[in-house]
Amino acid sequence: MLATRQLTFAYDPAKPFSFPDIQCADREALLILGRSGTGKTTLLHLLALLLQPQSGSVIINQTDLTQLSVAETAAFRAQHVGIVYQKPHFVSSLSVIDNLLMANYLANKPQNKARARELAGQLGFADYLGKKTNQMSQGEQQRVSIARAVMNQPDVILADEPTSSLDDENTARVVSLLRQQSEQIGASLIVVTHDQRLKDVFQNQVLLP
Numbered sequence: 001m002l003a004t005r006q007l008t009f010a011y012d013p014a015k016p017f018s019f020p021d022i023q024c025a026d027r028e029a030l031l032i033l034g035r036s037g038t039g040k041t042t043l044l045h046l047l048a049l050l051l052q053p054q055s056g057s058v059i060i061n062q063t064d065l066t067q068l069s070v071a072e073t074a075a076f077r078a079q080h081v082g083i084v085y086q087k088p089h090f091v092s093s094l095s096v097i098d099n100l101l102m103a104n105y106l107a108n109k110p111q112n113k114a115r116a117r118e119l120a121g122q123l124g125f126a127d128y129l130g131k132k133t134n135q136m137s138q139g140e141q142q143r144v145s146i147a148r149a150v151m152n153q154p155d156v157i158l159a160d161e162p163t164s165s166l167d168d169e170n171t172a173r174v175v176s177l178l179r180q181q182s183e184q185i186g187a188s189l190i191v192v193t194h195d196q197r198l199k200d201v202f203q204n205q206v207l208l209p
């Protein structure tokens, strides 16, 4: 479960952001829409406490992340939050499977190769596990990115424009994989996007003004 209360933030004091409260239960999906520059990525980074809000709270399960120290926040994020970035960031010198196992390492958990293989099978990149990520197409990399986000079975999955550079077929595939994974592990799924193709797919929506 993720909920926010009266979140505010400013890169520049002259341009403050004030975000609508959002709520997303376990196994639910929420789409956050808005034109370019309305603060979608900023909001997603606040939800992951990658940015510290000026005021307000971010609650995941029973924990108010804004009350945690920097070290506690980093540990909480690694264990409970899975992030799919707009452009996948991988360690290019490592293989696909080692990039997945990195999520275990960062969360201070034992390496779970069986889970990495299971996800690769489910998401359709089992043949790539030993390869480097730069040998994969963008759509394939996006699927690895989803697998990495769910390696530790997080409580919340945050996805930033996961489909903006994909064709219709890969968009449908990525959306269904995100939903399937969040339902399987019982996570809240929050997607921020300006991709109008997703409007008809998600029932719960928030529009940033």
Ligand SMILES: Nc1ncnc2c1ncn2[C@@H]1O[C@H](COP(=O)(O)OP(=O)(O)OP(=O)(O)O)[C@@H](O)[C@H]1O
Pocket: 011, 012, 034, 035, 036, 037, 038, 039, 040, 041, 042, 043, 194
């Ligand atoms: N690090 C930063 N420093 C200063 N201003 C920033 C920074 N990051 C974003 N902004 C500004 O904050 C506003 C919101 O940016 P943000 O990236 O959250 O918007 P967005 O809705 O995700 O846009 P897009 O759909 O184009 O990705 C923009 O006007 C942007 O220029």
